[in-house]
Amino acid sequence: MYAFEYRRPTSLAEAVSILGQSEEGKILAGGQTLLPTLKQRLAQPTELIDLSRLPELKGIREDGDGLFIGAYTRHAEVAHGDLVKQRIPALAALAGEIGDRQVRNLGTLGGSIANADPAADYPAAVVGLKAVVKTDRREIACDDFFTGLFETALEPGELIVGVRFARPEKAGYAKFRNPASRYAMVGVCVAKFGDGVRVAVTGAGGSVFRVPEMEAALAKDFRPDAVAGIAVPADGLNSDMHGSAEYRAHLVTVMAKRAVESCG
Missing domain, CATH: 3.30.465.10 (Uridine Diphospho-n-acetylenolpyruvylglucosamine Reductase; domain 3)
Incomplete structure (x- = not known):
């Protein structure tokens, strides 16, 4: 690790003040990403601001x-x-x-x-x-x-x-996880509200995204079969040694069905 100053504020106002005055400060919460990054010397903060006392x-x-x-x-x-x-x-x-x-x-x-x-x-x-x-x-x-x-x-x-x-009428989450890291290769959260349904996908792309076609189908018929025939395009999805973009596209539909099933 590089040398840095360790700060441990006792109020939110103090934490915000330290962060605002810091040249290259980093927030330390659980440290599950930051600490490995520091160990690999991929970050060089001037200060670590520990939020554990707030x-x-x-x-x-x-x-x-x-x-x-x-x-x-x-x-x-x-x-x-x-x-x-x-x-x-x-x-x-x-x-x-x-x-x-x-x-x-x-x-x-x-x-x-x-x-x-x-x-x-x-x-x-x-x-x-x-x-x-x-x-x-x-x-x-x-x-x-x-x-x-x-x-x-x-x-x-x-x-x-x-x-x-927000509290939904029904909601479910299903993911296909990487067996080593346990991160989601694809994870889908489905939630039904009074004004519609939301389908959010993580793991498949560069950032979380929604699937409007599935949302519309589930708003009409909130059953797993409603999304069974809906596929997302593989273009732009992640592709690596753990799974191709096409495989992840397939998993989105599978996990969406399982998420709806888990709603009971």
């Missing part, structure tokens, strides 16, 4: 008909939280499939979506469950938050405070 960023609470989850809330807390299981069980199930037990006990919601890994699970939940990302400056709608490969709408120095997830 109570404003932790916890799960009801927010109207939905749930607000603090940015520093760990995956395991989402997976096992009674409120999540009661209000949005599909979100709890999704969090329970992230990585392994060690990752779930350290990784955080805010860190995951800020990193915007194209194979991460949470982006599908954020987009599929009509979430709103709250920062220290504003609120960002889910369809505007993820902008590309490891890219988000966050501005320099902007800090995620938490995420509000």
Whole structure:
């Protein structure tokens, strides 16, 4: 690792101030991506700003008909939280499939979506469950938050405070995971709301995306068979040693069907 200054603020205002004054500061939450990056010397921050002492960023609470989850809330807390299981069980199930037990006990919601890994699970939940990302400056709608490969709408120095997830009538998540990394080769979140259906796909492309054809079909007939004959184009999808673009396109349909089946 390179030399850096370690900072551990005790309030959100202090964290924002340190980040704003830092020349090349990096936020440290669960550290599941940042620490390996530092070990490989792929990043050279001047400061590490540890958010572990900020109570404003932790916890799960009801927010109207939905749930607000603090940015520093760990995956395991989402997976096992009674409120999540009661209000949005599909979100709890999704969090329970992230990585392994060690990752779930350290990784955080805010860190995951800020990193915007194209194979991460949470982006599908954020987009599929009509979430709103709250920062220290504003609120960002889910369809505007993820902008590309490891890219988000966050501005320099902007800090995620938490995420509000809307409560669907029904929702489900299914993924085909890489057996080694447990990242999603393809993951699909399907959610039915009073005003329509959302189908969000992670792992298949450079960033999370929706499938309007499947959404329209499920709005008319919310059954697995409704999407069985709908295929997404392979053009632009990821292709690597683990699976071709054509294979991932096929998996989108398969996982969408399984996500609908899991809704009960």
